[in-house]
Each structure stands twice: as C-alpha cells, then as structure tokens.
Amino acid sequence: MLLSCVMSKSGVGGIAAPRGCGATEVLAIGMENGLILWSQLSASSSFEGYNASNAKLNGAGHWLPAEDDIKPWLQVDFAIILWLEALTTQGASTSDQWVTNFTISYAINFTVFTDLIENGTIKVKN
Numbered sequence: 001m002l003l004s005c006v007m008s009k010s011g012v013g014g015i016a017a018p019r020g021c022g023a024t025e026v027l028a029i030g031m032e033n034g035l036i037l038w039s040q041l042s043a044s045s046s047f048e049g050y051n052a053s054n055a056k057l058n059g060a061g062h063w064l065p066a067e068d069d070i071k072p073w074l075q076v077d078f079a080i081i082l083w084l085e086a087l088t089t090q091g092a093s094t095s096d097q098w099v100t101n102f103t104i105s106y107a108i109n110f111t112v113f114t115d116l117i118e119n120g121t122i123k124v125k126n
Contacts, residue, residue: 029078031088032057040077045069062092081108087125101126 030036036056043052043063050064055074065072091098102125104116115122 029082029084031055031076032059036076036078040079042075042077044071044073057088057090062090062097064092064097 028035038053041052041055041063043055043065045066045068046052047064047066050062052063052074054061055063063074087104089099089102103122104125105113106116107113117123
C-alpha cells in the first residue's frame, strides 16, 4: 500500500513514524536528507525550470507551479503508510516566493484523496 500526501504550492517536509509501530522517536522522512527520491515528487504543473523534483528542503532550487495553474498541488509518494506529526514548508532562497497557506490531503494507493479535517472543516494551515 502507498500513502500519498498532497499539499498546495511549495515544498513539503517533516517528521514521521509508521503508525502503530510502537516507535517512541520521531524520524525525519527524507525531504532534506535524501531519503525521499526525486521520483517520489510530482505536481499539478511546473513553471519551466522549477519542477516538483526541486521541492526539497534546503535544496539548490524550488518548485513553482505554472502561472495559469489555478489549483496547484505538490504530491509526495512516501511509499509506505506513515503517521505524520509535522510538515515544514520553505520559500525560495533566491526570491520572495513562499507558501502562505495550504491544505493536506491523503490517499492509499492513489485512489480517493481525503482532506485533513479538524472540527468538521477542512484544515487550512496558515
């Protein structure tokens, strides 16, 4: 089974441990340390030269959606089911471009995506 997390606009990273594994420590999932491969990143679109594969924390580049993409998203295929504890976003290091808010959706085997809900409404991170 595969877990996929979709997030609007820019890079995603964070910490996670497999749910139910009994782990007591929280581990980095690899958006900065290279455990997440470039092939595990995809996006709704990309501005030329700013592909989803650039959406790594503290990387040399960054992801930027196409100008006409009215609902941009970035997807990370974690390859295993994870219990995510936190997500980190980072703006572009060379310009004033960053995420101001985003939502999180998840799916198993890329079938039906479910929005993260809190108190009965879609959770928007600001």
